[in-house]
Amino acid sequence: MSGQTHAPAALLANELFGGSRLSVARRAIAEAVRSLGGAFTAEELHEAVASSREGIGVATVYRAVAAMTAAGSLAPVGSRKGSTLYALCAGGDHHHHLVCTGCGTVVGIACPVDGSLMRSAEDAGYTVTAHEVTLYGLCAACTRARD
Amino acid sequence: MSGQTHAPAALLANELFGGSRLSVARRAIAEAVRSLGGAFTAEELHEAVASSREGIGVATVYRAVAAMTAAGSLAPVGSRKGSTLYALCAGGDHHHHLVCTGCGTVVGIACPVDGSLMRSAEDAGYTVTAHEVTLYGLCAACTRARD
DNA sequence: TCCTTAGTGAGAATCATTCTCAGATGAACG
DNA sequence: CGTTCATCTGAGAATGATTCTCACTAAGGA
Ligand SMILES: [Mn+2]
Ligand SMILES: [Mn+2]
Ligand SMILES: [Zn+2]
Ligand SMILES: [Zn+2]
Numbered sequence: 001m002s003g004q005t006h007a008p009a010a011l012l013a014n015e016l017f018g019g020s021r022l023s024v025a026r027r028a029i030a031e032a033v034r035s036l037g038g039a040f041t042a043e044e045l046h047e048a049v050a051s052s053r054e055g056i057g058v059a060t061v062y063r064a065v066a067a068m069t070a071a072g073s074l075a076p077v078g079s080r081k082g083s084t085l086y087a088l089c090a091g092g093d094h095h096h097h098l099v100c101t102g103c104g105t106v107v108g109i110a111c112p113v114d115g116s117l118m119r120s121a122e123d124a125g126y127t128v129t130a131h132e133v134t135l136y137g138l139c140a141a142c143t144r145a146r147d
Numbered sequence: 148m149s150g151q152t153h154a155p156a157a158l159l160a161n162e163l164f165g166g167s168r169l170s171v172a173r174r175a176i177a178e179a180v181r182s183l184g185g186a187f188t189a190e191e192l193h194e195a196v197a198s199s200r201e202g203i204g205v206a207t208v209y210r211a212v213a214a215m216t217a218a219g220s221l222a223p224v225g226s227r228k229g230s231t232l233y234a235l236c237a238g239g240d241h242h243h244h245l246v247c248t249g250c251g252t253v254v255g256i257a258c259p260v261d262g263s264l265m266r267s268a269e270d271a272g273y274t275v276t277a278h279e280v281t282l283y284g285l286c287a288a289c290t291r292a293r294d
Numbered sequence: 295t296c297c298t299t300a301g302t303g304a305g306a307a308t309c310a311t312t313c314t315c316a317g318a319t320g321a322a323c324g
Numbered sequence: 325c326g327t328t329c330a331t332c333t334g335a336g337a338a339t340g341a342t343t344c345t346c347a348c349t350a351a352g353g354a
Contacts, residue, residue: 169352170350171351189341206342
């Protein structure tokens with residue numbers, strides 16, 4: 001996972017939405033998610049889906065994003081200008097994300113929360129129940145483009 | 148820093164706001180920040196400050212939070228019900244936070260982003276420019292209270 | 295004390311996200 | 325295939341956190 005190009009695997013609308021119902025709108029949304037490639041906001045997804053099918057409401061997009069996130073195929077990866085950023089996430093093993101602030105590309109990274117950190121938390125009397133880790137940076141192309 | 152009780156150090160309104168002007172409202176806000184102890188939302192801070200001085204506008208509290216955050220004495224530590232959570236943060240060394248979801252207590256933790264993680268990011272062609280790490284859990288008292 | 299400018303309070307404005315509701319349609323079942 | 329009905333959908337209203345505007349006040353250095 002570490003440093004690998006967080007591959008989209010299947011991308012069948014089918015799987016993206018888990019067990020939920022497969023509508024025309026959701027198929028178009030799944031297609032738009034694929035076309036975007038990297039991280040995106042709900043609004044950007046809404047615009048992208050408009051190119052393949054008109055008239056899909058913004059509420060439907062928000063609901064679809066929630067469904068995909070619940071299904072584990074989408075993960076929130078930070079925020080941009082007040083809107084939450086989402087990206088495709090091949091579930092399975094526990095990992096985190098490195099997001100290119102230039103183009104939105106996302107790669108999975110290994111979880112850095114190790115035993116030593118957990119131990120120091122326990123020493124402080126805490127029981128750790130969850131954690132968030134996200135890295136930001138520039139991908140090879142964006143680093144190059146910046147000169 | 149690791150596992151230590153993220154001590155408030157001085158807490159003089161003076162230092163909390165960095166170089167900015169010291170008004171009556173901000174002195175009351177600084178006092179309220181101290182009284183809250185743990186993590187809080189802007190709205191909670193607004194309510195808390197009302198007890199020591201009436202009539203302070205919510206916009207003033209938001210501006211004060213922004214000023215303290217800019218000064219490095221406050222840090223965002225996640226969110227609760229849609230509102231950003233802030234907590235006192237003794238600046239200085241690079242560290243992250245472990246927040247008790249029960250009572251809002253916050254302790255500093257060592258940064259787990261190590262060379263190996265950076266190296267794998269570089270292997271993927273990325274230049275890492277920033278990162279966010281936050282742990283959530285229950286402090287000793289809240290763990291006990293939960294039976 | 296005077297002057298300049300940052301800070302203040304009220305309320306309007308933004309704006310992402312959620313909710314409401316009546317109508318459409320997946321998909322399971324016979 | 326039709327029937328059925330819970331799930332989806334679209335439009336627009338509602339929500340709610342945060343920011344902005346603006347006229348006014350008051351730090352605090354000179
Ligand atoms: Mn992932
Ligand atoms: Mn801190
Ligand atoms: Zn992890
Ligand atoms: Zn760090």
